[in-house]
Amino acid sequence: MGQPFMKGVLRECLRDEAVSEVVVVGRSKTGVGHPKLREIVHADLAELMARPGMQEELSGYDACFFCLGVSSAGMTEEAYHRVTYELTLTVARALSAWNPDLTFAYVSGQGTDSSERGRSMWARVKGKTENHLLRLPVDAYMFRPGYIQPMHGITSKTPLYRAVYAVAAPLYPLLRRLVPNQVTSTERLGRAMIAVAAAGAPHRLLGTREINNAAVLHTAVLP
Template identity: 45%
Template sequence: MNTTAIRAIITGTTGMVGEGVLHECLQHPHVGAVLIINRKPLGLSHPKLTEIIHTDFFDLSAIESRLKGYNACFFCLGVSSVGMKKQDYYRFTYTLTMNFAETLSRLNTEMDFCYISGAGTDSSEKGRSNWARVKGKTENDLMKLPFRQAYAFRPGFIKPTKGLTKTHKFYKYISWLFPLGRALYPDGFCTLKELGLAMIESVSKGYPKKVISGKDIIKLAKEAS
């Protein structure tokens, strides 16, 4: 169990998932400080919050000194494979993530790294789906880095948190699916609040599984609340 206050680095807070995870961290008593790294300002002020504006996630040398002293990373930065060339998807999913993680693992030896992956990710790296293979390779190689712990979170359908601003517009048309999906297939349906709480809980108390599915997310969130 990690009894130290969480000092978290969060990426991707200009997107829906990252914004939701940040929202939970700023409210949670176990989180003492949050550093966000964005290409453009988020426009949010909070006593726990520090923001770095940095445009090139493939080269972190200019900000390395500001990345020390943290014990958690909630990596919520990601791109969709739809309409993207395979080499570009690999670069922005695998290469970028690994560069960021390798830097943090070198600077912070007691860090837990939580990676937002996705349901259907292919741990074997040999399946037919390119995005699933790339995500699987990313998960596998993250877990080889010298973090205290590394977790891969695999949510399916994520119900947005009401009141946040980065929610994808199409969710308002499909939100009615959530109660039915949750009842029939709970492993594939979680809320954004549950996802954020689950990530905090995994860092606070640890978890025996390194690949964390929808049911695990729900379980961790209940233990956190």
């Protein structure tokens, strides 16, 4: 997952007049310049969260939009668990301690297994991650989109994904009409996350339908 969706969410945050400051924490620079944007770059995010001074750096914020993720293809369950579960919970626990009123929005995926007992490895690990996030003392929301189309020139560094997005881009308007509850975009995902951070949502798990509905409701406040 990772960079294309993070950049899409970042774009909407920087465009939204209600968002006064954005801090991006990641392994590499975004390449985006904006007066509202500050970046913290470190190769090991778990180690970064334990560094002295990080509480001061990351306190006083209203929301965390957690878009980091990797494909499970070719990964052992142990390695996927380390990135998907352990890293996410390390960040969430620290931020929840430093920001008592935090909203934590986690980009999960359609098909996530809340029972943690299914045959699909990635779905079990995602389900465990969601379940443990929901037990933290924060307003946590799980975003489970289906297909996400990158918009506004945003693309992936991975050649295969880049090719898929290029082929799907002309079909996206048609897909929105034919299967509106199965597809969304980086633009809608970003707007939905801002909307939920600002006003909450009726349920903690948001599928594609709920993501698109939240995005539409938030559109009116964007310039």
